[in-house]
Amino acid sequence: MTKTGDIRQSRTNLDIRNGQVNLSHGSGGRAMAQLIASIFVKHLDNELLRQGNDQALFNVEAGRMVMSTDSHVITPLFFPGGDIGSLAIHGTVNDVVMSGAKPLYLSAGFILEEGYPLAELEKIVISMAAAAKQAGTAVITGDTKVVERGKGDGVFINTCGIGVVPAGVNISGNRAQAGDAIILSGSIGDHGVAIMSSRENLQFATTIISDSASLHNLVADMLDVTKDIHCLRDPTRGGLATSLNELAAQSAVGMVIEEQKIPIKSAVRAACEILGLDPLYVANEGKLVCICPAEHAASILTTMQQNPLGKNAAIIGKVISDDNHFVQMNTAFGGQRIVDWLAGEQLPRIC
Amino acid sequence: MTKTGDIRQSRTNLDIRNGQVNLSHGSGGRAMAQLIASIFVKHLDNELLRQGNDQALFNVEAGRMVMSTDSHVITPLFFPGGDIGSLAIHGTVNDVVMSGAKPLYLSAGFILEEGYPLAELEKIVISMAAAAKQAGTAVITGDTKVVERGKGDGVFINTCGIGVVPAGVNISGNRAQAGDAIILSGSIGDHGVAIMSSRENLQFATTIISDSASLHNLVADMLDVTKDIHCLRDPTRGGLATSLNELAAQSAVGMVIEEQKIPIKSAVRAACEILGLDPLYVANEGKLVCICPAEHAASILTTMQQNPLGKNAAIIGKVISDDNHFVQMNTAFGGQRIVDWLAGEQLPRIC
């Protein structure tokens, strides 16, 4: 993607309005260079990307870095509250940020299906650029591949991100300890329900929009309260239930959560009832789970609630010692149950 | 990919021998955790990957770093001389190395098509692991997505790499200067011809194998001779012609190359004649172009020739000043012509 090339020699413009991706846009030749220059470099523009090499070069200071990657394969590509472009930024920024790191730079790898409209691609890239800017980072290197029709699905975007971990921060999934508090940053299931509502084969309509967002500021605010945060995780695919089970397993602990404390929008609950889904397993893209020593929980919570992305944050439970590493839940109804890993996939049920 | 999860609770094993990727392997739940643990983490195993977080954490020293990404979408996935796994490592390592950097770490993002055999996937991952090890680097973080049949093509792999640039090294595509020598590290077109020969619809057979290889040692050897190398580029998609045109455009110079000096295997020439292709545009995956001050050319060349990956290296031409930024070639026949950018794609021709 960094090969802007000498398209000066060709004075014709890419017909973004009517054009479609075709095989020559992935050939490595001038058609690809033109696509890259007219859409990718144009909108993602920054000094490092403009170096125009196969890699981007930058200075770093001594310290601890993190690296994380996600590929994004969402259907539909545009959904209420976002699109694959912004999602590809948020998804990787959040994984970087869940270490407590400040995001530094991103790479982007596009796999385009022959026939995809260039105008739509441009919208996606504009959205990426805005999301990257908002997250205080930039796409500094990239790659473009084109696959034949029927061998892709419009647009896939891989992003990889690096970030710098501030001194004194030591966040990892294996650090939860019995007695720690579990804080959730906001309502669950918004992203998954927004996506499902925009799939043509499920005829239901909601006003729910995806929560897709970069959590860098929220995490920075939390670390301003104390560096003594044990775990952070963004409950994406598999939902809150999966993230809690991951953390319980990694830290070899159990957890008890309170169903009544878990923020959830009524429309999300309703959509889940209609489809036979459990909102605990429905995906989020702008939420985090924080596990911290109980003594910091209240002050972290207060700070989170002052950030727009954490305004519905709640302490939803606590870490216990349990050789089974169960995540158990006190139901709103007054009983108790396990919250297990997701089995299979979340599909609408009839029974 | 880093979510190994607590698969201990499920005592059944993934049926790698007979199994196929299905939608539950991309769900974020335990089936995915099991796939990741049984194939990805098992074979790519290293301490950072084992951190099991959504990101990998490592220490860096102050200095200059590079970042580069490539998605790999090759057909067929296994080809003479390699497979998508090794290629995904070589491709990104080489882009990192073309800055003169020492490769540090890699990420890997897999997009798997429903139905892909797990046994083949494991072969690919084993091949990746070997290639990463051989390149002195490691895959430290990753991601797995599953797409429905007909929305992917078996396996796509994105890799992103970071590397550290040694002090005093300053390599960039815009540094070619009139008078510089152009060195090519070996024969052209091997990868492209090997791939074409293994596509079922083109019924030709050769003994040519892909040149897919990591060039980290070769570049290190070259930098041992002198740090005063101006440009490095690996002529992949679009071939040698495209890389030279890119460098000419970036550096705002012209080039003259000698057709007779360009190493090419007779079978590659023959296959290109049969298919109506120009080998200058055929892809390589283990070659580099080096542009350096003429006074260093001979000693760099000698050193390259002592490395197995550079044993057929040759000085193929020189940089000139030319406002047109043409790459021109003195033909073996005695004439002259332009070597233009690739137009369209390299497809077998009848006329």
Add this chain to the structure above:
Amino acid sequence: MKYIDEFREHSLAQQLANAIKQEADNNRTYRLMEFCGGHTHAIFRYGIQDLLPDNVEFIHGPGCPVCVLPMGRIDNAIELVEQHDVILCIYADLLRVPASLGKSLLKAKASGGDIRMIYSTQDALKIARDNPNREVVFFAIGFETTTPPTAVAIKQASEQGLKNFSIFCNHVLTPSAMQAILDAPEPVSIDGFLGPSHVSTIIGSQAYEIFAQHYLKPIVIAGFEPLDVMQSSLMLIRQLNTSRHQVENEYTRAVTRTGNVKAQSLMNEVFCLRDEFEWRGLGLIPKSALKLRANYAQFDAELRFQLPAIKASDVKGCECPAILRGAKRPVDCKLLGTVCTPENPMGSCMVSSEGACAAYWSYGRLRGARTNKLSA
């Protein structure tokens, strides 16, 4: 959510729990079979058992259509996809049900089978209209609740002259299952039934009167919300305490004595009784399932594709049959949680979220661990 949230009210749950504790006789046990998977699901999901005294015990019944489907029928469906290259439309619940040889529709799909998950029979009709050159088969499954929507689709297909559409019919009847349980050679000890909820919406509560009269078992038609389950349990306890055996209706907001006559006549128009049908766990039960009537027989995939009757053996060690009869509990199965888990189910009871094993494993295991019944 109106008419939902009121029936999940925590404070009322506590009151009902106390009433049950109060009224349940400490000197006896109350073995109540919740007929439906919907009840099973509610019991585990809301932790109802935690609210009841130990002598009130739920016995999980066969009322999960996915669970009682014999494995051979999934084998048939896979044959439709693999041998006859049809587009198979299924409710997603079926995707992971084990078939013979470790297969499933999920794996058949991964292997290239054209299997589409639908939400409604209307979707299946649309797929048939959109693919006129393909055979489209709807895997019809369900009790009387789910049968009328299939009947509507068949009538529409007939009116629209849809030649490429057919159904693989697996609709079964709940009264037959209840009778089979009560008539079993070694019947399970059951004191009373929480009767079907949405099935009764269609067929009415009177369908169960014969059981109350003939077998002298109290039956309370019970809604699926947790307060419904608790209230119905209380009503059963009261009948048992007073030696009554009536059909009572707790779910009056959705169930009448006569049910939905329109839906019944639609079913009756399109379907007729099979002579017999195999139920997992209950074996061959006469007149327990439906097939298409002769005048709709052209929509019968079993005839169109000449599907064989497949006698598939369940996985060795899987206790689904006994569990579905109420004769065993999930914890009695040695495979539970070791070989058999939701991601690798050995039996259908582990697949459907209404299956007793899945409900136990996903929600109820905590109780097991706590009481050392199971060390995970």
Add this chain to the structure above:
Amino acid sequence: MKYIDEFREHSLAQQLANAIKQEADNNRTYRLMEFCGGHTHAIFRYGIQDLLPDNVEFIHGPGCPVCVLPMGRIDNAIELVEQHDVILCIYADLLRVPASLGKSLLKAKASGGDIRMIYSTQDALKIARDNPNREVVFFAIGFETTTPPTAVAIKQASEQGLKNFSIFCNHVLTPSAMQAILDAPEPVSIDGFLGPSHVSTIIGSQAYEIFAQHYLKPIVIAGFEPLDVMQSSLMLIRQLNTSRHQVENEYTRAVTRTGNVKAQSLMNEVFCLRDEFEWRGLGLIPKSALKLRANYAQFDAELRFQLPAIKASDVKGCECPAILRGAKRPVDCKLLGTVCTPENPMGSCMVSSEGACAAYWSYGRLRGARTNKLSA
């Protein structure tokens, strides 16, 4: 590569260049039309012009089947894909040829058209056999060289009873094109012809004797390797210097006077002459193209799909027609290199690597820049 490398030998090139320099009369020009795109390609790719004196000038001829195809025929092919949903099998050379409204087969493919690139007519037959429920059309294009392989495929399709296979026939005849150039109202000044190479392999050199006799133009059948082109040029210069006008054969290793009789009779069995056919640049030429004979008419896609005759206008400003007649050179086109480039071709001459514009742009531009004919 035996029988290739010997004909690209650098040292011999130098000798031949010196011979030409020696023998060419400084007081006149030699305007030699290389008939074939293969010659054009060789001239640019090897830089032959650099080796010849300035008064020996190549005029690029119409001998590129892709270049002379009128735009309306590509429109027809797109119609086959978009309206009739056929699998269209093409030689990859056709993929980027501009159609009306900025379309091309590349773009039609991107829009979802099922267009398959094949290497041989045998591949098209296989695709037809593998897709019995789809109509498969082979876009047959080419001069006499490429026609016999199409004839073989038609015979096989007939023998195999392949009902879903047909061809969209665009095979044209080189002698007709040569005649059209010579008969043009304002004929281009041409001193002699480098005659077709592989066409002559099939039809033999005698096909051109009438032109030498009637129009008094020397013709040398010339191979496609660069030494062939130089030697043939020398032979033409010698004929011109001695005022001869014969058909000479430089390409004796592959061309005889009578050609490949077996291939000719196959062509004759399957094809017959069209009354007339449109050539880009040359207009309607009578008896210049082939169609399927009546007994193979069932394989004619034009009949099967009732394709209309489309009269498409070339892009305004594109000089392809004049260039194909030899009346203009690529540098005479104002669009060259600005609007029209290989990645965005306006005319067919910029698409085929044998097209004069593409050859000039991709290989020959250097010479233009050097002589300031073009500032890029």
Add this chain to the structure above:
Amino acid sequence: MCLAIPAKIIALDTSNDRATVTVDNVQVEVSLALVDDVVIGDYVLVHVGYALNKIDQDEALKTIALFAEAGLSWAS
């Protein structure tokens, strides 16, 4: 047995015998092929895209009262 949920009719499409229903502002299209005489404002029980029947709102209130009564009976 089968998942069904009470939903309120907010629009009728009588020509197609279909309705739009809502559950807490989530809208779904359902078939009315199995029910007669529904009007806007009615609650219906929705299963696999079909309204199975009307919810009897009076009976719902009575049942809720019963729960309270059970509690009271004990409290008393």
Add this chain to the structure above:
Amino acid sequence: MCLAIPAKIIALDTSNDRATVTVDNVQVEVSLALVDDVVIGDYVLVHVGYALNKIDQDEALKTIALFAEAGLSWAS
């Protein structure tokens, strides 16, 4: 006009009227439907997967001699 390349026959499949040919060890399958009487060792001109005709090896040598002669004629 059309791309064709001399290749050597190394194997015949007479039942299918096909042959395997090589160019510098690159093997291709071709149809022999357009040529008669070819034997292993013959060079044929290959175009779109068909052998168009045999290369006359004597004539090839003569032509090469002609090139040299042209040079000589000048050198002389």
